Amino acid sequence: MISATGQRIGWADLPDNIRQAVQDILGSPVVTATSQPGGFSPGTADRVVTASGQRAFVKAVSPAQNPVSPGMHRKEARITAALPPGTPAPALLGSVDDGEWIAMVLADVDGRHPRTPWIRPEVDAVMTALDAMATLLTPPPIADLPSAAGHLGGDFSGWRDVAEDPPADLHPWARDRLPDLIAASERAAAAVAGDTVVHLDVRSDNLLIGPDGDVTIIDWPWACRGARWLDRVILLVNVRLYGGLDCEALLRTIDGDLDDMRSVLIGIAGFFVNGSRRPAPPGLPTLRAFQKAQADALLGWLAEADAC
16 A cells, blocks of 8 residues: 655754754754654654653755745644644644744654554544534634635646546546536535635544544644535545545534535545646655555545445
């Protein structure tokens, strides 16, 4: 199974001034740094321990790794700093930005990624956390967030591009329904509207489950205003990808309009099909294969649901 992973640098690869600035935030020199797997940033993702025993998580990147990633880190730093107490997200301890490098220093979270294939108790725990988070973050406590339609509107046009040049290995169910998939994707842009802060990238590598079962959602650059059910639907894309549970049954437990939610899944599938055909971005060699795997998983689910 293709995993979400970038071509990482580590703590030792950071410029001296950035490492020193991070240590200034922590108030003590870093003595150990352990790179963490998963996720699609090509920058650092290190759990660090200082001489004083403090633990933290450091993310840092520059345009040399990927030209888009620094902007995403800057967005994430602003959003994470503004999340209200009680949000199941790591606290931002500080950030460093010298105009080229951007580093975030976050509270270290004692936790592990969910098991894959997914198991029902962990899906239920994540669903419960996302629902409680949606209540906390409605209305949005963060100013000037983009809308989910603004983030996803272009992505939902994927089926139009696919229809102009369908890939040879396109799922037969999709090939036979391209006009319907285009129409559903256009409906999806309106369906995601809402007044809740949504994470928009909920998948196993962006989730941590603590020893007490508490769920923490990490990596917030895509946060926006959208429908309160949207994060739970996006979670099911990952559940379908890694298997283990009946996603159609899980979808029907979410308190959203079923046609709206299915339109969003169709729109996401079109984005993955279309995106998987593009060249890999710098520092992200597995991104396109991961998109292809998600497209295949989603289209299999949609075809099965349509046959019922």
